[in-house]
Amino acid sequence: xxxxxxxxxxxxxxxMRLIREQQASxxxxxxxxxxxxxxxxxxxxxxxxxxxxxxxxxxxxxxxxMPAWLPLTVLFVxxxxxxxxxxxxxxxxYRHVAGExxxxxxxxxxxxxxxxxxxxxxxxxxxxxLPADLAGLLWSAxxxxxxxxxxxxxxxIWLDRTLFRLGVWLTVVNIVGVLAGPGWHALVVxxxxxxxxxxxxxLARRRHG
Numbered sequence: 001x002x003x004x005x006x007x008x009x010x011x012x013x014x015x016m017r018l019i020r021e022q023q024a025s026x027x028x029x030x031x032x033x034x035x036x037x038x039x040x041x042x043x044x045x046x047x048x049x050x051x052x053x054x055x056x057x058x059x060x061x062x063x064x065x066m067p068a069w070l071p072l073t074v075l076f077v078x079x080x081x082x083x084x085x086x087x088x089x090x091x092x093x094y095r096h097v098a099g100e101x102x103x104x105x106x107x108x109x110x111x112x113x114x115x116x117x118x119x120x121x122x123x124x125x126x127x128x129x130l131p132a133d134l135a136g137l138l139w140s141a142x143x144x145x146x147x148x149x150x151x152x153x154x155x156x157i158w159l160d161r162t163l164f165r166l167g168v169w170l171t172v173v174n175i176v177g178v179l180a181g182p183g184w185h186a187l188v189v190x191x192x193x194x195x196x197x198x199x200x201x202x203l204a205r206r207r208h209g
Contacts, residue, residue, distance in 0.1 A: 033089070033205065034162075034201055034204030034205050035201040035202075035204070035205050036085060036086055036089035037086060037089075037201065037204070038166075038197045038198065038200045038201030038204065039197070039198060039201045040081065040082035040083075040085040040086055041079075041082045041086070041194075041197050042194045042195070042196075042197030042198035042200075042201060043078070043082070043194070043198070044075070044078035044079050044081070044082040044194075045189060045190060045193050045194030045197060046190050046191070046194030046195065046198070047074070047078055047190075047194075048071075048074055048075030048076075048078045048079065048190075049075065049140070049186045049187070049189045049190035049193070049194065050186075050187075050190040050191075050194075051066075051070070051071045051074045051075070052071040052072070052074075052075060052136075052140075052186040052190075053183065053186040053187040053190060054066075054071075055068070055070065055071045056071065056133070056136060056182070056183055056186065057183045058181065058182065058183030058184050059183070060133070061183075104157055104158070108150075108153075108154055108157060111150065111153070112150055115146055115150065116143070116146065119142055119143065119146055123138060123139055123142060126138070127139065133182035133183070134182060136182060137178065137181070137182045137185055140177075140185055140186060140189065141174060141177070141178045141185060144170060144173070144174040144177075144189055144193060145171065145174050147167075147170055148167045148168070148169075148170035148171035148174060149167065149171070150167070151163055151164070151166050151167030151170060152164050152167030152168060152171070153167075154167070155167060162200055162203060162204050162207075165200075166196060166197070166200045169192075169196050170193055170196065173188060173189060173192040173193045173196065174189065174193075176188055176192075177189050
């Protein structure tokens with residue numbers, strides 16, 4: 001056995017380690033920071049639904065005086081800002097990605113847009129005949145429900161356990177909030193839903209490296 005024979009296994013192991021490190025580095029460059037997917041929505045839910053709860057609390061109470069239009073305005077502005085942050089981050093990360101992954105991403109994004117557009121049209125036709133508190137509950141419950149379902153669908157498409165489990169969590173949170181009733185739903189979604197998104201982002205970031 002020559003000295004070269006003794007060092008060959010070590011050299012092969014080093015080569016494999018370098019290959020894995022390069023692959024991991026490439027993945028980190030191509031995939032967006034997972035916090036961009038979760039945290040903007042988490043803060044939007046935490047703050048937006050939190051403000052809604054302070055204005056439209058259970059039993060018609062108002063914990064913090066403010067114009068009736070302000071909570072929904074704050075929520076929609078925060079959601080729009082979250083969508084912009086997520087969209088820009090994803091576009092930059094995936095601009096060089098093509099093939100099936102790119103197609104799945106486009107179709108998945110289209111599902112989000114059409115899903116919420118259709119939901120808005122349907123709810124808009126129904127809420128006029130409902131009391132204000134139930135109309136607000138219907139809007140938020142169906143929106144959160146659709147969000148949970150789309151997260152589970154995304155987890156199934158990309159075999160992403162974190163995304164799928166988050167969808168399950170948001171669905172459970174939504175059900176608990178609906179059972180609690182108007183006013184309480186906003187608080188449950190703000191704390192457990194928004195908090196769940198923030199935790200999911202932190203966990204995904206840890207795995208992402």
